[in-house]
Amino acid sequence: MNLHPTAQKFIVHWGEMGTRWGINRSVAQIHALLYLSPEPLAADEIVETLAIARSNVSTGLRELQTWGLVRATQVLGDRRDRFSTATDVWELFRVILRERKRRELDPTLAVLRECVAEAKAAPAPALPHLDKRLGAMLEYMELADSWGERAARLEPAKLRRLAKLGDSIFKLAE
Amino acid sequence: MNLHPTAQKFIVHWGEMGTRWGINRSVAQIHALLYLSPEPLAADEIVETLAIARSNVSTGLRELQTWGLVRATQVLGDRRDRFSTATDVWELFRVILRERKRRELDPTLAVLRECVAEAKAAPAPALPHLDKRLGAMLEYMELADSWGERAARLEPAKLRRLAKLGDSIFKLAE
DNA sequence: CTATAACTTCTGAAGATACAGAAATAATGA
DNA sequence: TCATTATTTCTGTATCTTCAGAAGTTATAG
Incomplete structure (x- = not known):
């Protein structure tokens, strides 16, 4: 998934702010990406977009889920989980x-x-x-x-x- | 300087909370100690009380000062700086x-x-x-x-x- | 039942941070 | 000026964190 430069700027900054608040950079970036995404994303799409290892996306998503910030949803006819965060x-x-x-x-x-x-x-x-x-x-x-x-x-x-x-x-x- | 167990408990916890907010543990502990101290403390007293290296106390105090959280004061007849934080x-x-x-x-x-x-x-x-x-x-x-x-x-x-x-x-x- | 896809957990390496002790600098008083 | 004391900066080590890739697990389809 290719990212608009403006989205990229926001995501990078969000990651940086996260680190200042004790949030792992990747985790914060994943959250920012989901926040900007018009629809739920599969883990692999996050991997591709943010260029981080699949394992880290998995861990990051899990952490965001334990925070209650991210939910997994399903799409008919696709086994993969899709992840989304509140937009409000x-x-x-x-x-x-x-x-x-x-x-x-x-x-x-x-x-x-x-x-x-x-x-x-x-x-x-x-x-x-x-x-x-x-x-x-x-x-x-x-x-x-x-x-x-x-x-x-x-x-x-x-x-x-x-x-x-x-x-x-x-x-x-x- | 010997520390009352209750004070110790507070300081340790404060240090732990600090780390969660991106504040260095020693820095947070120094701040907690100063907050509880009835009078301003010299750097060496902090060293002794918290059992951390003199150099770290120096750096920590400087950081707290740049935050505006700690002030250095002088005592007549003593060259050493004394440090204190707001108690309000x-x-x-x-x-x-x-x-x-x-x-x-x-x-x-x-x-x-x-x-x-x-x-x-x-x-x-x-x-x-x-x-x-x-x-x-x-x-x-x-x-x-x-x-x-x-x-x-x-x-x-x-x-x-x-x-x-x-x-x-x-x-x-x- | 087997092959494959999706996902998670493990492991070691790389990087960042924290920190003690040494060295250097600055300040004071004799 | 020199000796002493206070303070800061430097440096290497230890610890913690992050993260990629490998290995393992679970689920699904055929």
Whole structure:
């Protein structure tokens, strides 16, 4: 599959951004390609288009599927799986938010809660500082958690409207 | 400097989370240590506490300084620099937001704008799809940019109040 | 049942990153 | 100026990550 230069530019950049966020470059590129593709793609088409090994496409697709970002679909009369991703950016946002929350924020909250409990329970004298700092961080993380929780629940259209509304409200606060 | 087990737990976890976000483990640990420390620390104290090489502490501190997350201060009668970080979580949030926006969102916006312009200007017939997808992504990123811009400007206390207010509003939208 | 196609997992090599210790530089005080 | 201390930069090694190709597995058609 030959790629329009503009699509290529986007895909390359997306891959680069991915690496900055702990996402494998190939994985991010596959996702970008699927995002731009008018119809679902077979693994081999991805191999050809991005010029990466079949095995990596397989692994990458699997990872994207565990993230919930990519779905496999079938076409009648063809054994091969076709892969696609959501094209609604707000849906994408929601899925990524949910997963990152689950993988990163939730464990952090757990650790913080333990830490705060320990700092409070300790009979030691020198902990008020620790307690205070950890408590502030916990409060912040809990608020972030609440935002994430709520945002992940909203359907894309509502999310978009709310984001635009929030932007206006923000404006007033300035 | 000996570290309370609770502090240790937090620092280790913070380092681990850092790696997931493209932040070097040592750098994240140094930051966590400074966040918990009641007073600014000298580089050697960090070396001793985290058991990492002096050179890495030097590099890590420099990186944190270029992020604007750490400041060097002086103590009368001591040649050594002391390092500290903001203890207000909302200030931290703001600084990190500003930097990530500058380093990641801004370049992405630039690329996206170019891509959209190219897709629109192209005389080719097969681009409406590309135009649509890229346009949707651009719109999303521009909204994110606006949020980032506004949030980075607000002072911490206002930011915190707004975040709490937003949380309540969010609740209503559910 | 066999051949083939689609897909996944394994393995080793290449590349990138992290990091300790050494060497070099800069700053301070005698 | 020289000696000492603080700090940064350099360099090689260890570790982690990425990735292609091979080997293995599963599914399908004939």
